[in-house]
Amino acid sequence: MKATSVKLRNIELGSGRPKLAVPVTGKTEADILSQIEDVKAAKADVVEWRIDYFDGVQDADKLTATGQKIRAALGEMALLTTFRTASEGGELPLSDDDYFKLCQTVVDGGYTDALDVERYHDEAAVRQAVKAAHAKNVVVIMSNHDFDKTPATTDIIRRLSDMVAVGADVAKVAVMPHSVEDVLTLLTATNQARQTLSQPLITMSMGDLGKVSRIAGEVFGSSLSFATVGAASAPGQISLDHLKGEIDDLKLS
Template sequence: MHDTKIAIPIFKEKKEDILQTAEEYIDKGVDILELRVDAILNPQPNEIKYIISEINFPTIATNRIKSEGGYFNGTEEERIAILRECSDVAEYVDVELKTDEKLIDSIVETGCKTIISFHDFLKTPPVDDMLNIVKKESEIGDIAKIAVMPQKLEDTINVLAILSRCDNTIAISMGDMGSYTRVIASKFNSPITFAASDDVTAPGQIDFETMKQLLNLDFIDCDELLD
């Protein structure tokens, strides 16, 4: 059996829809939920904290920055204030590496567990660049995350190379070409992989039921793959 947790992002505008989706996937056996705060209409710090408390299940609080595919319309200070407010009820708080250092520190100083993330929807950086990104993330938070877009199959193999060399790291090759990396990640003991509900929040996400089945198949030796 795999140790990688399957996370389902919830990308809904209204609290009622968020709670309904959460209940549905908790019943289906999801390991962790990701609340995309940037999808919520006019989110307020106390409201987000209340929603996570009401879900009452391990949840990643994510308020994605626009430059990395997010939709939050407020200021950076407001974006981070929401994450800081819910830091004591979320399992993890996701904050982007490119966020201002002082704002990241304000999250880390709460003592919550953090995912420090980086997304590139256009390309896959060279391996050395990705290793440097993950190194910086690991120095800040509990889990490093990098999600990049492949232009060729070799790019997807390079993402697996990151997983093979870095602990406590989520490394994803996006799009259809890279979708298999979301499954193979479990063979490298990646802490979390992301599947889709009815909300596809990144290119190449696999639906939850399929992901759950695939993660329980012992169908590949990753040492042979990288030889």
């Protein structure tokens, strides 16, 4: 099935080569704005603001004020805002109630183009977060991360399909491989899922073993890859300068 592309400002996920996102993980507003200047200079497609690293994340006014400064600094570059919970590899534990309040605060702030919503919370709350985001024309990138293992092909496809079923605009799964076979499982699942789902997918196999999955998205069906300018936010991320060339070398004519 041909994926329907999803527009984030001046880029389209699901069309052409995989787009490149760079996480920004500063703890202070000054650190964040400095990192953003570096990412802009390196010409990423998307900035992912990892608000679980931000020391003002639980102060709604401070979060919104910083988000609006980020928006002004980015110009027309797309912004994805993510609070990664501790159980899925993030920096900060947060109750489900607080997590969804935070999602609402981000959406209400008017600065982000996309919001990461973790799938495996209370389903009614997930659906409400999607509804709130869509009401403000914010794209929902729904996610699930398994830092322990690589599930079976059918399970990865089920997770991606499950995200689409609850309203995700883009479905994302990241898994940890322990063998070459695990990497092949992730790539096979991605290829099969894109044949049945019309929404763009983001998938990756983490760590050194999985680096090939970050490069070969156009071949297998992943629409976005996460790169680094400075510190990595997940195992196996490749520097933006290198990843640009590698993805261009694998471009399908």
